Amino acid sequence: MHHIFKEGTNTKAPVLLLLHGTGGDENDLLPLAQMISPSSSVLSVRGNVSEGGMPRFFRRLAEGVFDEEDLVKRTKELAEFLDEAAANYGFDRRQIVAVGYSNGANIAASLLYHYEDILKGAILHHPMVPLRNVTLPSLKETPVFIGAGKQDPICRPEETEELATTLEAAGSNVALFWENAGHQLTKSEIEAASEWFRNNF
Numbered sequence: 196m197h198h199i200f201k202e203g204t205n206t207k208a209p210v211l212l213l214l215h216g217t218g219g220d221e222n223d224l225l226p227l228a229q230m231i232s233p234s235s236s237v238l239s240v241r242g243n244v245s246e247g248g249m250p251r252f253f254r255r256l257a258e259g260v261f262d263e264e265d266l267v268k269r270t271k272e273l274a275e276f277l278d279e280a281a282a283n284y285g286f287d288r289r290q291i292v293a294v295g296y297s298n299g300a301n302i303a304a305s306l307l308y309h310y311e312d313i314l315k316g317a318i319l320h321h322p323m324v325p326l327r328n329v330t331l332p333s334l335k336e337t338p339v340f341i342g343a344g345k346q347d348p349i350c351r352p353e354e355t356e357e358l359a360t361t362l363e364a365a366g367s368n369v370a371l372f373w374e375n376a377g378h379q380l381t382k383s384e385i386e387a388a389s390e391w392f393r394n395n396f
């Protein structure tokens with residue numbers, strides 16, 4: 196997968212896995228990593244799917260309607276890429292914290308839904324429920340921050356609540372941050388995510 200790896204000044208700090216939104220790329224969330232954990236190594240990945248030239252992490256059939264077969268396949272592809280990247284760059288595979296926005300948050304959530312111990316934690320900005328009717332692995336050791344907008348027309352509040360409840364039922368300690376805004380990422384949401392990261396890692 197296309198990506199950027201930047202080794203951090205503190206190789207003991209969790210590695211931040213950055214996952215952009217639809218139409219973004221591996222450069223988009225680099226400033227976020229600086230705010231969340233400036234000393235961490237960063238692995239920023241570009242989605243392998245193109246929707247009319249816009250990079251994404253998996254296909255969708257319509258806005259908010261996911262191609263579940265492709266989602267499962269791309270989730271596996273990303274999981275395997277994380278193994279490869281850890282081996283190539285010599286970081287600890289068990290120390291990855293995902294930071295995803297929108298489509299990137301959705302594939303990060305899908306990693307959590309499918310694989311035990313795949314992530315040490317996750318910051319999900321404006322995520323949706325990636326899949327339904329699946330049994331999640333234990334997420335007892337995997338805290339999750341969710342940033343959501345009360346007026347988000349894409350990731351509706353009910354869906355945010357459903358995601359949080361599902362992750363909690365799998366044992367995750369979920370922090371839910373509500374912004375009085377829409378789908379966009381706000382400064383206060385990023386600040387809340389940074390504080391959550393400092394408190395958890």
Ligand code: MLT
Binds near residue numbers: 217255260297298299
């Ligand atoms: C998705 O397709 O993953 C969601 O609708 C969010 C987005 O617009 O990328």
